[in-house]
Amino acid sequence: MGCGRFRGCLVLVLCVVLLVGLVSGIGVNWGTQLTHPLPSSTVVKMLKDNGIQKVKLFDADPDILNALKKSGIQVMVGIPNDMLYTLANSMQAAEKWVSKNVSAFVSSAGVDIRYVAVGNEPFLSTYNGSFETTTLPALQNIQAALVKASLGNQVKVTVPLNADVYQSAQVPSDGDFRQDIHDLMVQIVKFLSQNNAPFTVNIYPFISLYEDPNFPVDYAFFNGFQSPINDNGRIYDNVFDANHDTLVWALQKNGFGNMPIIVGEVGWPTDGDRNANLQYAQRFNQGFMSRYMAGKGTPMRPGPMDAYLFSLIDEDGKSIQPGNFERHWGLFYYDGQPKYQLNIGSRTNGLVGATGVAYLAKKWCILKPSANLNDDQVAPSVSFACQNADCTSLGYQTSCGSLDTRGNISYAFNSYYQVNDQIDSACKFPGLSVVTDRDPSTGDCKFKIMIQTDSAGKHGNGRIWHLRMVLLAFLFFTLL
Numbered sequence: 001m002g003c004g005r006f007r008g009c010l011v012l013v014l015c016v017v018l019l020v021g022l023v024s025g026i027g028v029n030w031g032t033q034l035t036h037p038l039p040s041s042t043v044v045k046m047l048k049d050n051g052i053q054k055v056k057l058f059d060a061d062p063d064i065l066n067a068l069k070k071s072g073i074q075v076m077v078g079i080p081n082d083m084l085y086t087l088a089n090s091m092q093a094a095e096k097w098v099s100k101n102v103s104a105f106v107s108s109a110g111v112d113i114r115y116v117a118v119g120n121e122p123f124l125s126t127y128n129g130s131f132e133t134t135t136l137p138a139l140q141n142i143q144a145a146l147v148k149a150s151l152g153n154q155v156k157v158t159v160p161l162n163a164d165v166y167q168s169a170q171v172p173s174d175g176d177f178r179q180d181i182h183d184l185m186v187q188i189v190k191f192l193s194q195n196n197a198p199f200t201v202n203i204y205p206f207i208s209l210y211e212d213p214n215f216p217v218d219y220a221f222f223n224g225f226q227s228p229i230n231d232n233g234r235i236y237d238n239v240f241d242a243n244h245d246t247l248v249w250a251l252q253k254n255g256f257g258n259m260p261i262i263v264g265e266v267g268w269p270t271d272g273d274r275n276a277n278l279q280y281a282q283r284f285n286q287g288f289m290s291r292y293m294a295g296k297g298t299p300m301r302p303g304p305m306d307a308y309l310f311s312l313i314d315e316d317g318k319s320i321q322p323g324n325f326e327r328h329w330g331l332f333y334y335d336g337q338p339k340y341q342l343n344i345g346s347r348t349n350g351l352v353g354a355t356g357v358a359y360l361a362k363k364w365c366i367l368k369p370s371a372n373l374n375d376d377q378v379a380p381s382v383s384f385a386c387q388n389a390d391c392t393s394l395g396y397q398t399s400c401g402s403l404d405t406r407g408n409i410s411y412a413f414n415s416y417y418q419v420n421d422q423i424d425s426a427c428k429f430p431g432l433s434v435v436t437d438r439d440p441s442t443g444d445c446k447f448k449i450m451i452q453t454d455s456a457g458k459h460g461n462g463r464i465w466h467l468r469m470v471l472l473a474f475l476f477f478t479l480l
Contacts, residue, residue, distance in 0.1 A: 026292060026344050027054030027074075027308035028331070029265055032061060033317040035419050036453045038336050040067035042354050043312070046336055047073055049352040050344065056160075056264060056308045058120060060101035069109040076115035076158075076308075077101060079142070081131055084119050088137035091144065098145040102155060113155055117264070118142055121162040121202065123181055132181065135159060136188055143195055156197040159188060160264040163203050163243055166250040171231040172300070175246035176253055186254050193256055198306070201247055202265035205239045205284065209275050210323060217275075222287030234299035240266070240288070245300040261301065265310035267331075270339055272324030274397035282340040285309065285331070293345045309344075316390040316419075324392035335359070335451050358452040365417030365427035366410035368434045373405060381429040382412045389415035393445070400445035410440055411447060418450040 030043065044067045047055060057064060058078040068075055079087065079097070087094050098116075105111035118139045122131035143157045165185055168174040177185040192199060205220040218225040219239050228237040236242040244263070251259050268284040269276040288307075295304045314330035332338055336354025343349055371378075385391070391412050393400040400411055413433050420426035427433045441447045 025051065025053030026289065027056055027076075027306075028052050029056045029058075029308050029311040030064070031058060031311050031313070031315045031318070032064070033315040034313070034334060035317050036334065036450050038313070038354055038357065038451070039454070040064045042336065042356065044068055044071055044073070046312075046332070046352065046354050047071070052344070054114075054308065055312075056117070058117075060097075062101075065101075065105045065111050066109060069105070069111050071112075073112065075111055075113045076117050077113055078117040078120060078160075079138070081119050081122050081127075084122065084131055084134040084138045087118075087141055088134040091141050094138070094141035094145040095148060098142065098149050098151070102146070102151060103149045106151065106154070115198075116142055116146070116155060116157050117160050117200065118157055120160050122159065123165050123178075123184075124162055125164060132184060136184065136191065139188065139191065143191075143197075152195075157195065158192065158198050158200045158262065160200040160202060163201055163247070165201075166247050168246045168249075171229060172234070172236065172242050172245040173231050173249050175249035177250050185250075189251065189254065189256050189259065193259055198260040198262045199247070199251065200262040200264040201244075202310070203240055203243050203263060204266070205243075206268050206275065206280075206325075208239055210273060210325070221280075221283055222291060231299075236299065241298040244298045248298070248300040260306070263305060263307035266307055267310035267329055269325035269328040270330075271328040271399050272320075272326070272392040272395065276325040276328060277397075277399075278340050282342060285342055289342065289344050293343075320392060324395060324398075327390060327392050334448070359449050360418070360422050360452060362439070362449060363422060363435050363437050364410075364440055364447050364449070365413045365422075365433055366436055366440050367406050367413060367432060371432045373409075375432065377430045377432060378409065381432055382409055385412040385416035385429070389419040391415055402443070403445060407440075407442070407445075411445070414440070414447050418448055421450065 028047070040061075040063050048071065052073070054074045054076070055068070056076040056078070059080055060077045065075070065077070083097075087097060102113055102116065106113050119131060119135050122135045139157055139159060143152070146152050146155050146157065164178065165181065166175055166177050168176075176182070189199060209215050209217065209220045216225065216227070219237075222238050222240070225237045228235050229242060234245070236245070244261070247261065248257070251257055266288060268281040270278050270281045292305060292307060297303045297305050309331065311329045311331070313332045313336060314328055314334050316327050316334060318326045320326050330339070331342065331351060332353065335357050338351035338353050341350040344351070389412070392398075394403070394408055394411060395401055400407070403411060409432075413427065413429060417426045417435075427435050439447065
């Protein structure tokens with residue numbers, strides 16, 4: 001269609017540019033495994049203040065979805081792995097899930113749901129095949145339920161997969177799906193393709209460095225690697241590009257070379273390991289964002305990329321089975337304050353923190369100055385505190401790695417005290433602990449004060465009763 005007036009063409013061009021910009025905005029993963037989560041409305045304001053236009057969720061929390069209504073933020077809702085069996089074996093369950101968690105929010109609440117993530121990294125080798133028979137049937141049933149709800153064109157299904165579902169002997173062009181799940185992967189990719197749905201992959205250069213002490217550090221980032229890989233003329237100077245294009249080759253070899261790819265998770269942790277620190281996280285994330293904002297893809301997929309940073313906020317309730325770094329992936333600390341300067345292409349040059357955050361009182365639980373380090377209760381007390389709170393900032397070359405023995409004990413006690421809302425009984429380690437109003441933080445090691453949440457109001461009496469029972473049991477067994 002031609003333009004009758006120059007002004008009309010200019011307006012049209014501007015609209016197209018704005019729409020393209022909106023679609024290509026960076027996304028983030030919003031995890032909720034925190035002992036003291038920020039209010040959902042506060043987090044949504046953070047997203048908007050930072051110009052973040054897409055969010056990926058790991059479940060379908062109604063409180064979060066309600067907070068996202070009419071926000072203009074595109075949403076990927078998640079289905080946890082433990083629901084796959086039910087959804088795979090019951091079309092009725094799939095229809096009910098879609099009705100409750102997608103249709104209800106799209107139609108009445110104005111939530112811009114674009115994707116349903118069916119499972120989360122279900123084929124990790126550590127799962128020993130637990131979800132191999134249920135992922136595809138669950139995917140098929142959710143897709144059918146979306147179609148039945150007249151949402152098939154608006155909401156697409158996908159399966160966020162770890163990069164371990166494909167592999168390469170040496171260079172990206174050797175890439176193919178993992179042999180033990182090859183046929184299953186091809187079936188899933190075929191189904192996604194038939195429904196115009198994307199392939200979602202999580203890529204973590206940090207893990208390469210974490211698992212292999214001989215891995216070249218500079219290759220994990222986006223600048224400075226002096227020995228790039230030459231794959232038939234395609235040059236790879238960073239592991240992210242090489243990993244991504246290994247997937248492209250795997251798709252291409254199996255007849256799906258044009259399938260759209262979403263990078264579901266990419267990021268760098270800031271604590272809990274010697275390579276997890278603020279400097280490396282800023283270097284990686286800014287390197288990634290600079291390329292992302294420039295529309296620079298990979299040698300096999302040049303051009304704009306669809307990606308979600310991992311993650312928005314630290315999660316002190318996450319499992320640390322993969323490593324102590326698991327609780328420190330956030331761009332923001334637990335209280336919604338930015339960790340470092342990062343330009344993500346928003347209106348500001350750096351990250352904008354949460355506003356209106358309410359904290360608990362300025363007091364900390366520490367080891368008594370008079371306490372004897374040889375006391376028989378020290379070891380079990382510290383063990384108890386760390387098992388029931390978060391001590392992942394203690395360790396070799398971590399943010400609190402330089403504390404002395406007394407400092408380590410105090411950190412553990414305070415972590416438990418704060419997680420339990422500073423109630424008196426949470427600082428009653430037998431003859432060892434005391435509450436102070438003097439901040440014990442030192443250097444980069446921060447002794448946190450927890451934020452106020454409404455969870456204590458909802459579950460306060462039961463939570464305190466349970467805590468007291470746990471403490472009584474703890475004291476009983478340690479005094480035997």
